[in-house]
Amino acid sequence: MRATRLFILGALADGGPMHGHKIRAAAKLDRADVWADVKPGSLYGALGRMAAEGVVEVVRTEQEGGMPARTVYGITAKGRDELAAIIRAALADTKLTPDPMQLVLLHRSVIDDDELRTAVRARRASYAEQLEFWTNLRVDAEPHLVGLEPVAFDQTLIRLRAELEWHDQLLTAIGAD
Incomplete structure (x- = not known):
């Protein structure tokens, strides 16, 4: 687009x-x-x-x-x-954009579990920060939103929550420590 x-x-x-x-x-x-x-x-x-x-x-x-x-x-x-x-x-356009993380996990043997866990935690922390940013932005923007703008904001929030959930699932699968 x-x-x-x-x-x-x-x-x-x-x-x-x-x-x-x-x-x-x-x-x-x-x-x-x-x-x-x-x-x-x-x-x-x-x-x-x-x-x-x-x-x-x-x-x-x-x-x-x-x-x-x-x-x-x-x-x-x-x-x-x-x-x-x-x-x-x-x-x-409903094409789901490929996430390189799928290839990373396919070839994860190149790095050890500790490095993988550290990287996944860092990614999760980044998504958590983004969620906090967007949540605060949504609250600040609320009085000015019209029409379908609130729903557009919510899509971003839902996507970020899904990323957090997936990263939690990944951390469980590779073992927390």
Whole structure:
């Protein structure tokens, strides 16, 4: 899936014409880099490429005071079609991404049990930290969440809890000590 394109086209479809700085600010405010792998710094380049492709268009240029001029972009009909296609493709994509841990466990004889246990504990601790981060973020965001956003947050929480459960199962299987 092309997350950056989806973010930009969605922002323009939902919010109307806006300049790149506003789209970037929305990505930073929404923490899109954390949950959608949308890098705010990549948005300007993507807007330029998307304008060249005709999925967004320059609506006008604005300049306030001594600030640099800002180009305001809008979504085109072609862009709306692409947005719908990206959404449909994302909804249809149920492929489970392979986890390299499966190969690691297949070839675990290369490292001893103590090293494996230490690494698995470290991975588990990392997932526990991520769960705490996302749980706190969910609490902080709660007053601002609308529509299906709470359910989107919950998917991340459920996935992290599943990782913790699997790591606990793995630690039991290799022996706690």
